[in-house]
Amino acid sequence: MSQEALKLNIDTESIESSSRKARSQAVLRLVKYTSGRIVALFFTVVVGVYITVLIANMGGYVDDIRRGQIREGVALSASLDPTFRQLPEDERTKIIEERVAIQEARFGLDQPFVVRSLRYLTNALTLNLGFSEGLTSDSGSRLVSNIILERLPSTLVLFGTANLILFFLSLFLGLSLSRRYGSFFDKLVLGLAPTSAAPGWFYGLFLILIFSGLLQLLPFGGMVSAPPPENPIDYALSLMEHMILPVMATLLSAVFLTIYNWRTFFLIYASEDYVEMAKAKGLPDRMIEQRYVLRPTLPNIVTSFALLLITLWTGAIILETVFNWPGIGQLYFRAIGIYDTPVILANTVVYAYLLSLTVFLLDFIYALVDPRVRVGEGSKGR
């Protein structure tokens, strides 16, 4: 008995020991995986950001452009000043050169591009966004954080609304159509899917023409009516009124194709053997849908949703321009147009960090929503 008890004790200890070992190995594996993943992602961000620095500055050619623009700008302003033109040649030259030197120093052109490129990189990676080189926020601030944060809410409210509607509408309609394969609505969506070849701004132009120009039912663009309502409720209502057309444009440009994608995606999962088996067992449709179709597709749905959320950060350049919507996309476009590296980098690095974080977290979320997935075990755990 005692020997058996001892044996059992030994077995228990052995099991606990091996369990501890397994746990510590799991933790070690998790730490190793996490560290490796973080390093890899950070390295990707560093490379991506530095490539952005190089592209935004055309490998240093922007310095030449800036120098030319400064000289051209100084000379043009001089040419418009009759009193300046009355000065003797040497005085004019001296004043022009002084002005050019001040402007060149302001843009840091008195330092080599390589040095500045590394400073751009360091500042971006440490999220030391600093001051812009040319852009100001709408309220006149040159702090990059102010410039971006001022435009972010309008982008989030428009594209957040549009994309969330698009996501959930297409998800549920896709799921619904997957159950009605071959029906009239299925064929209708299939037929309308190619309409997504046209981008949202294209539909925007037509919607403006019809609803604003012809019917004069909705505003041409902008964020709120003029003058902006003072009452918050009226302001919100005005905002919603101005969102109708851009949201419609976003939906029209993508909804049919997205529904078609989800519907096809769900159809593939719905034809798996285990789903057929469940059907053969006579399980209810709802249970089959929830347990055998939706659950295994959750990682894809979550991934799609997470990427959608971080894509909001970038806005939509042309759609915002068509609807004169003061969002991040327009800002990014202007920054690129005037080679404002700090603003371009701020947009890029924040997006890069958000993307990296999302990719990193998704690994863990997959493990949570899908028991078949083991973090850090690679293909062995599957």
Added chain:
Amino acid sequence: MLKRFVLVAAILMALGLFLAACAGETQTVEVTRVVTETVTVEGQGTTETVVETVVETVVETVIETVVETVIVEATPVPVDRNGGWLDTIIFVEEPNQDAAIARLAAGDIDMYADDVAGAALVQAIADAGNIQTRTQYGLYDEIFFNNGTCTDETALNPFQNAKMREAMNWAVDRTYVADELYGGLAVPKFTPISEAGADRGRFAPEIRAIEAQYAYDLEKAREIITVEMEGMGATLVDGKWTFNGEPITLIGLIRIEDTRKEIGNYFANQLEELGFTVERVERTSGELSPIWVSSDPTECQWNWYTGAWSQTAVDRSNADNFDFFYSPRGLPWPSWQVFQMTPEFDDLSLRLFNNDFADFEERADMMRQALPLANEMSTRIWVTSRTTLVPFSDQVSVTTDLAGGVSGAALWSKTIRFADEVGGSMTIGLPSVFTEPWNPIAGSNWVFDRMVQRGLGEPSLYTDPNTGLQIPNRVERAELVVKEGFPINATLDWVALSFAPEITVPDDAWVDWDAENQVFITAAEKFTETQTAVYKSTIYFPADMFSTVTWHDGSALSAADFVMSMITNFDLGNPASPYFNEDLAPSLEQFMSAFKGTRIVSTDPLVIEYYADNAQLDAENTAGYITWWPGSYAYGDAAWHNMALMLRGEENGGFAFTDAKATANSVERTNIIAGPSLEILASELLSATEESYIPYAATLGQFVTADEAAARYSNLAEFARRYGHYYIGTGAYFLKGVFPVEGQAILEHYNAYPDAANRWDRFSAPAIAEVEIDGPSRVTIGEEAAFDVFIDVFGGPYPMADIDNVQYLLFDATGAQVETGVAEAVEDGVWQVILSTDTTTALAEGSNRLEVVVVSKLVAIPSLAQYTFVTAP
């Protein structure tokens, strides 16, 4: 698919209905005709002074069909309203021109403050039926040549040769560019004289002769090119010019942002037609400027560039354009330094630049000599002067500047209104608003921000939007004394012009600034010898100015506001100042190079003297060059007390006026309407109130008491509490609301504005003459022939008193100019050209052309008309 077809059909039907609904219609518009009389008085020396006075305003009703350009004028209104005609002006951002026209057509906005161009937009405006337009001159196109000789001897830059460059004048069909590429929204340009400028009228016949001389003739260009290219060692092989056995490739830098893309490609086609191989480099301004601005032209990285230049107001003189555009002295750029002028042109150009002529007659002679020399040299050839359109609702009346459009017209806010309506709210679209921070020292210089600012403030003198002359607003009169021998002319009666052998600067005049002790330095303190100046202007402000003019926070205008304007002018660019901005130093240096002194003769009524060397040809513009009016800071208005807050914030490191200093100190640029600066300003206002702070106390303290300071800060605090910003002006509207993210600004009628609303109504539309010639279609050689010239304005005859001159040019059947002369006045609106028997005797058989140039006193742009007749025995 069926659904899609139905959708497309529905859209097309809707479009058809829309277009049908937008057809033009006949409208009744009321116009105001301004009649002036001219009084000629003898001036000192040889100068004749012409004084114009408005003596009558006639309102009449005419019927006309709205087609494209309609001049709508205000109806007679009771003048019991002060300030602006409108109650509210709402600025909204609309960066897209197509959308702006659609919004105008739909009544969503009442005016679009940018000028528009392009055939599609012009058609859309015409189709809308409810949009009127006003022509804006001010942007002109050129083909600029690399004048340098390539250091690589194996390469040849044909444009190093002046004859080659001159030949390009004949190779470009400017009429084609204006009519086809610009869709009619441009006019051919052949000379450096700007379209909207006083010299355009003065030298209209000479310019017309040059136009005739350089009329499009590709074969003539080919002949000259052949001679010159062969002279430079090039050979034509299989229709292509070669040098050292290699094809000559001309690198054309073509701007892509506007019609210059089409112009560049057209010019490239012409060059190819002439046997050159062309490499077209189509890029943006920023991408091309390192090549044409910064590169060494002798490296021959480029051969020609599609340039453009602008003017923001009507030019009073273009005499300095020769030096600027044709001389190496023009700009310190490599591409300018290779210009080679003939000694004759160099001398003329420099003398014109330095106003080195005895009188206007000599100047005119010199200009007449310089004009053809400029085309012979052709460092650049001028192509077109754009005539873009400023669109606004046909219910709107507003002043536009001939060169600056509505956004550049200082008077826009004083005249803008709905026809037949007093009050109301108007919505104006702007391509951008709040583009940069607003501060009066170095704030936003964007034309549309400046337009809003002009609506909030007022200058002491306005620039006449049609002639470019200064006209008094808050100035009662001025006396201008100019050193004898300086050529200057007075046109308007608010300036009394006189001459003196020497103008001395009084000992007590302020001539400089002691930034450490914050006091002005007098002439006696700075100089041991008596200083002289080229001119002295004495500005007399109205006696009731300080009791009638108030800032938007309710504070009365005072002499201290003027003194603050003086101090900041000297102080901020001075390295010894606590507010020093390096960026302002060159401007101060420029100012000091001509400044000789200033003196406050009397504080109430305010009388200020100003001594300087930089006299201009017009007495009005010389006298009004500096008045120290506080609404005339470089970038907006400021009273001394809101300026005090900006200075405190700058001294405490919160923000900086200039971009350069803000960047260097890692702070924000001062912005008094929005953003992080507002908190700093609020904090400084509290401190300033507690301290009864008077900036530059050693000087400004003589003009402000502590009680006055406290009252001003209290007024400003209440204003900021109500409206959330610190921008105050003395204009007819105040800034009620700033909505940066929404891109909106709200201006509201300022009830305390002292002037009647109709004070500036005479500038509501430019009096551009419409000219028509009538006469015999067949003239017998050797017999006298008479031609009637009908000159109308606003649908009625153009008064003789408002016409400066009517000249004619006669071209024979070969196109050669055979005679110029002056038409005779018959009655208002009717002039006559008589060709003598000698003249017709000299004409050969064939078709002749009579051209008439009408120069008005009211607008700088001359009107032209032509008539063709046949001569036979």
